[in-house]
Amino acid sequence: xxxxxLSDVRKVYPGGVEAVRGVSLDIADGEMVVLVGPSGCGKxxxxxxxxxxxxxxxxxxxxxxxxxxxxxxxxxxxxMVFQNYALYPHMSVxxxxxxGLKNRGTPAAEIARRIDAxxxxxxxxxxxxxxxxxxxxxxxxxxAMGRAIVRExxxxxxxxxxxxxxxxxxxxxxxxxxxxxxxLATTSVYVTHDQLEAMTLADRLVVLxxxxxxxxxxxxxxxxxxxTSFVAAFIGSPAMNLLPAVRNGEAVTLPGGGKVxxxxxxxxxxxxxxxxxxxxxxxxxxxxxxxLTVAAVELVGAESYVHGTTPEGGELVFRVAxxxxxxxxxxxxxxxxxxxxxxxxxEGRRLG
Amino acid sequence: MQENRPLAGLVAHLVLVLGVxxxxxxxxxxxxxxxHSLQTIxxxxxxxxxxxxxxxxxxxxxxxxxxxxxxxxxxRLLFNTAVMATAIAVGKIVISILSAYAIVxxxxxxxMVFFWLIFITLMLxxxxxxxxxxxxxxxxxLIDTYTGLTLPLMASATATFLFRQxxxxxxxxxxxxxxxxxxxxxxxxxxxxxPLSKTNIAALFVILFIYGWTQYLxxxxxxxxxxxxxxxxxxxxxxxxxxxxxxxxxxxxxxxxAILPPVMVVVLMQRWFVKGLVETEK
Ligand SMILES: Nc1ncnc2c1ncn2[C@@H]1O[C@H](COP(=O)(O)OP(=O)(O)OP(=O)(O)O)[C@@H](O)[C@H]1O
Ligand SMILES: [Mg+2]
Numbered sequence: 001x002x003x004x005x006l007s008d009v010r011k012v013y014p015g016g017v018e019a020v021r022g023v024s025l026d027i028a029d030g031e032m033v034v035l036v037g038p039s040g041c042g043k044x045x046x047x048x049x050x051x052x053x054x055x056x057x058x059x060x061x062x063x064x065x066x067x068x069x070x071x072x073x074x075x076x077x078x079x080m081v082f083q084n085y086a087l088y089p090h091m092s093v094x095x096x097x098x099x100g101l102k103n104r105g106t107p108a109a110e111i112a113r114r115i116d117a118x119x120x121x122x123x124x125x126x127x128x129x130x131x132x133x134x135x136x137x138x139x140x141x142x143x144a145m146g147r148a149i150v151r152e153x154x155x156x157x158x159x160x161x162x163x164x165x166x167x168x169x170x171x172x173x174x175x176x177x178x179x180x181x182x183x184l185a186t187t188s189v190y191v192t193h194d195q196l197e198a199m200t201l202a203d204r205l206v207v208l209x210x211x212x213x214x215x216x217x218x219x220x221x222x223x224x225x226x227x228t229s230f231v232a233a234f235i236g237s238p239a240m241n242l243l244p245a246v247r248n249g250e251a252v253t254l255p256g257g258g259k260v261x262x263x264x265x266x267x268x269x270x271x272x273x274x275x276x277x278x279x280x281x282x283x284x285x286x287x288x289x290x291x292l293t294v295a296a297v298e299l300v301g302a303e304s305y306v307h308g309t310t311p312e313g314g315e316l317v318f319r320v321a322x323x324x325x326x327x328x329x330x331x332x333x334x335x336x337x338x339x340x341x342x343x344x345x346x347e348g349r350r351l352g
Numbered sequence: 353m354q355e356n357r358p359l360a361g362l363v364a365h366l367v368l369v370l371g372v373x374x375x376x377x378x379x380x381x382x383x384x385x386x387x388h389s390l391q392t393i394x395x396x397x398x399x400x401x402x403x404x405x406x407x408x409x410x411x412x413x414x415x416x417x418x419x420x421x422x423x424x425x426x427x428r429l430l431f432n433t434a435v436m437a438t439a440i441a442v443g444k445i446v447i448s449i450l451s452a453y454a455i456v457x458x459x460x461x462x463x464m465v466f467f468w469l470i471f472i473t474l475m476l477x478x479x480x481x482x483x484x485x486x487x488x489x490x491x492x493x494l495i496d497t498y499t500g501l502t503l504p505l506m507a508s509a510t511a512t513f514l515f516r517q518x519x520x521x522x523x524x525x526x527x528x529x530x531x532x533x534x535x536x537x538x539x540x541x542x543x544x545x546x547p548l549s550k551t552n553i554a555a556l557f558v559i560l561f562i563y564g565w566t567q568y569l570x571x572x573x574x575x576x577x578x579x580x581x582x583x584x585x586x587x588x589x590x591x592x593x594x595x596x597x598x599x600x601x602x603x604x605x606x607x608x609x610a611i612l613p614p615v616m617v618v619v620l621m622q623r624w625f626v627k628g629l630v631e632t633e634k
Contacts, residue, residue, distance in 0.1 A: 053528050074534035086525035090547040099543070100533035147529075 002064030002077070002154035002187055003029045004050065009059035011045050011211075019045040021211040022059070027204075030185040032178075036198040036234070037208035043191040044159055046208070050189060051157050052076050064154050074103070079148035083160040085140045087132040093143050094128045097150050114150040121180065122146050138169045145177070149184070156181070156188040162197065174200060195235055199223070207231050229348040232272045238305050238317045240342070241278070243271045257310025258290030262338045267351060270344040275305065277340035278318035280326075286335030290316060294330045299323060308332070379611065386410075386604035393600045405601065413605040424578045426586070426609055433582040434613060436501050436571070437564035441557050443506035448556075449549070452515035453541060457527065474509040478570055486573055496580045501571060505564065511556055518552055519545070554624030562614045583610045 004027040011020040019042040027033045035043045048054040050061055052073035060067050068076045079100075087096050094115060101111045119125040122142045132140055141161060148156055161177070162170045178201055181188050192198050198205055199219040207214040207222065207230070215227040219235075226232035232240045243254045245268045252264045254271065264271065273288060282289060292308030295315075304324040308316050318334055326332070343351040381400075385393055388403035413426045454460075455467055478485070485504045494500030522545075530540050546553075571582045581589075587610060590603050618625070 051528075051532065053531065073528070073532045078532070080529070080532050082525045082529065084523060084525055086523065086529040088526070088529075088544055090544075099535075103534035103539065147533075 003027060004155060004187060004189065005060075005062040005065075006046075006050070007060045007062075009046070009049060009061060010057045011042070011049060011054065012057045019211055020049070023208075023211075023213055024059075025206060025213065025216065027187060027189065029187055032181050032188040032190060032201060032203045033206060034190045034192060034198045034202035034204075035206045035208055036192055036195060037214075038234070039193060041208040042211040043193070043208055047157050047159055047189055047191050050155075051078055051080050053080075074100075077154040078157055079151045079153040079155075080157040080159070081141075081144050081148050081161045083163050085132070085144045085164075087140060087143055087147070089132055092129050092131060093124060093135070093146075096132065096143060097146050100147065100151055111150075114152070115146075118146040118149045121149070137165055138173065141165060141173060145180070149180075154187065156186055158188065158190040160192055161190075162192075163194075170197075177201065195237060199235070205235075207234060225350065226272075226342065227350050229270050229272065229344040232342055232344070236274060238275050238319070241273045241275065241316050241318075242344075243273070243314060243316075245269055245271050254314070255312065256314025257312035258288060258314065258316070260288050260341075262287035262341065264341070264343055265351060267345045268343045269346040270348070272342035272344060273316075273336050273340055274342075275317045275319040277336050278316065278334045279336070280318070280320065280332055280334055282333045283335050283337075285337065287338035287341055288336040290314075290334055292316060292332055292334055294326055294328050294332065296328055297324055297326055308334070382604050382607050386601060386608050388601060390599060390601045393604075409601050409605050413602050413609070424581065424586075426583070426606055428579060429581060429583045429586050430609060430613070432498075432501075432580060433565060433584070433610075435498055436567065436582060437561045437613075439498065439502040440505045440564035440567075441560035443502060444508040444511050444560050445553055445556055447506055448508050448511035448515050449546075449553075451512050452519055453545065455512075456516055456519040457537075457540075470509050470512055473507065474513075478505060482569065482573065489574060494574075496575055496577045498580075500574045501580070501582075502564075505567065505570060508560075511560070514552065514556065515549065518549060522548065551624055551627045554621050554627075558618055558621050558625045561617050565610075565614050 004025075006023055006025045006027075009020060009023045010018070012018050021042075023046060025033070035046060037043055045054060049056050050063075052068065052071060052075075056069050060069055062068065063076055063078065073080075087093075088099065091099065097115045097118065098111050101114065106114075115128070116125075119128055122145060124139065124142050124146055127135055127139060127143070132143065135143065141164075144161070158177075162173050165173060174197055177190075181201075190198075190201055192201075202219050204216060205219050205222050206216050209230050214234075215222055215231045217225075217227075222231055222235050226235060226240075229242055233242060243256050243258060245252050245260075245264065246255055247266050247268075250266075252260060252266070252268055254260065260271070271288075290310055292310060294306055294308050296307045298305040298307070303322065304320050304326075306318050306320060306324060306326055308318075310316065316334065320326070345351050381398070384400060384402050385398060386409055387406040388399070389405050392398070392403060415425060415427075451466075451470065455463060455470075489495060489500045489504065492500075494503070526544070527540070530544055535543060566584060567582070568584050568588075571585055575581050575585070578586075583606065587603065587606050590598065590606065592598050
């Protein structure tokens with residue numbers, strides 16, 4: 001159990017690639033922090049610096065109050081779960097779990113006890129004497145988690161652990177990781193580019209962009225009050241509609257189509273509306289209205305996503321519950337209330 | 353590929369049987385000749401079934417000491433050759449694994465220089481560097497020693513590259529997982545790399561053992577004492593073109609005895625050998 005503190009951590013790879021450009025973050029004891037961001041934003045690099053697999057170019061990483069910049073991974077008291085499992089192929093599951101403990105000189109009886117406990121939690125007891133090659137992907141992932149658990153480390157580090165699994169198993173393992181992390185109450189850092197995984201797992205979400213932190217907060221904070229248009233576009237599926245706004249005297253117009261009735265303020269550069277906040281039909285109290293021609297309707301089961309284009313060429317997506325009667329080619333009106341409008345300034349910063 | 357065409361199967365088997373006959377017949381003929389007396393061999397045609405001189409011929413060759421090769425028993429020669437072949441195979445494997453390990457898993461100054469140095473030695477097989485090597489061995493006083501017989505043949509760029517290629521296929525995450533599990537360089541080598549390489553090692557051992565067993569030029573140069581000679585050299589010395597009374601029955605015995613150890617190595621290691629060639633267990 002330990003907190004993790006990153007202070008202005010930077011990483012410059014040989015060759016001059018600046019992968020992480022000054023990240024400061026406090027992770028509380030027992031907290032699960034998820035790092036999300038687009039490919040190449042430096043998530044893995046940051047995680048690997050915490051793990052000690054990558055040198056830290058500047059700044060400090062402290063685990064449990066101890067600066068670990070110069071420590072070997074094994075001395076940092078962390079355990080890591082990799083995307084491709086990274087199990088030792090020539091060892092049985094039991095030996096895989098025991099290897100790290102053996103190297104630390106844990107007594108055999110204690111190793112056996114921890115393996116039994118982990119095997120019971122993860123339901124891998126029946127495979128303990130098999131090789132990783134004789135397991136399915138999901139089972140291998142469980143073993144990889146088991147290898148992390150038996151160490152009883154100060155922190156778990158996960159680098160996209162579920163990316164190699166099929167969609168159904170991914171959801172199941174996601175729930176399981178969540179449950180496990182709660183019951184063990186071990187500080188965890190979890191890297192993913194899947195925003196659904198991020199939303200459901202995180203106590204706090206960290207959105208990274210180009211090596212910098214874009215926003216830190218609980219998933220719901222990030223969803224309801226994205227600090228930048230980048231976060232707004234990244235969190236939520238389908239993504240938030242972002243409409244460029246142009247100031248025109250006192251009023252603000254949307255060149256992509258749609259009309260705003262509410263006063264947006266002169267600094268607005270982008271207007272954001274979540275797909276579920278757009279409703280079909282015209283309402284008198286609406287702060288935003290737009291005329292659409294339906295381009296496509298996606299039925300995803302419990303709901304449908306309607307993609308439409310404005311006469312000016314802008315694109316809008318909105319969500320309707322259940323099976324929609326709307327057909328492509330149809331013309332319609334959509335509107336949104338004033339509370340549903342997210343306003344972003346010229347730098348992409350949230351206004352108000 | 354599983355096909356069920358009886359005719360094709362028959363033809364395939366015929367071709368295989370024919371192939372086996374072509375390969376096996378000379379060996380069988382050698383064996384037959386090794387069990388007849390010199391007179392029988394010298395008066396054609398040679399029978400196709402073994403004669404009654406098996407014990408006499410093999411006994412004479414193994415214990416008696418053969419005049420043409422300085423009166424040394426075949427047992428001694430077999431021992432020399434086995435020592436040489438084993439030392440070369442083991443030496444090559446140990447050195448190649450260690451150098452491939454260094455080149456693949458460590459970042460050190462001059463890494464690429466060493467890589468290219470090893471690469472360049474590929475262009476310098478024993479035959480090319482034989483005179484300077486001989487001079488060095490003479491200066492070091494290593495003529496007629498096992499060290500002199502084996503040391504110059506141990507460095508192997510080929511084996512180093514084989515291991516390098518294999519090591520490169522090991523996912524970097526596996527190395528990182530081992531680091532997190534507290535395995536230092538030696539532990540990683542012993543607990544993870546070597547067990548993963550064992551089929552490769554076995555396959556290479558077979559190939560290198562046979563390479564060592566059949567060495568001719570270097571042992572010929574480096575040994576002058578017949579007691580340090582190898583079986584291949586002895587075989588050559590026994591066949592004299594000027595001397596009419598080459599003991600052909602003993603030559604055949606020695607030939608059979610020279611074949612046996614490599615065959616045994618192949619048979620014993622066959623399972624591993626085939627695995628190493630066809631399987632990538634990961
Ligand atoms: N060993 C390296 N040498 C040089 N540049 C690197 C190295 N590893 C990563 N980078 C660069 O650093 C940046 C961040 O990489 P990183 O792997 O952290 O991205 P990521 O956020 O994990 O992306 P993904 O979601 O695709 O895994 C990228 O621009 C990448 O090209
Ligand atoms: Mg990554």
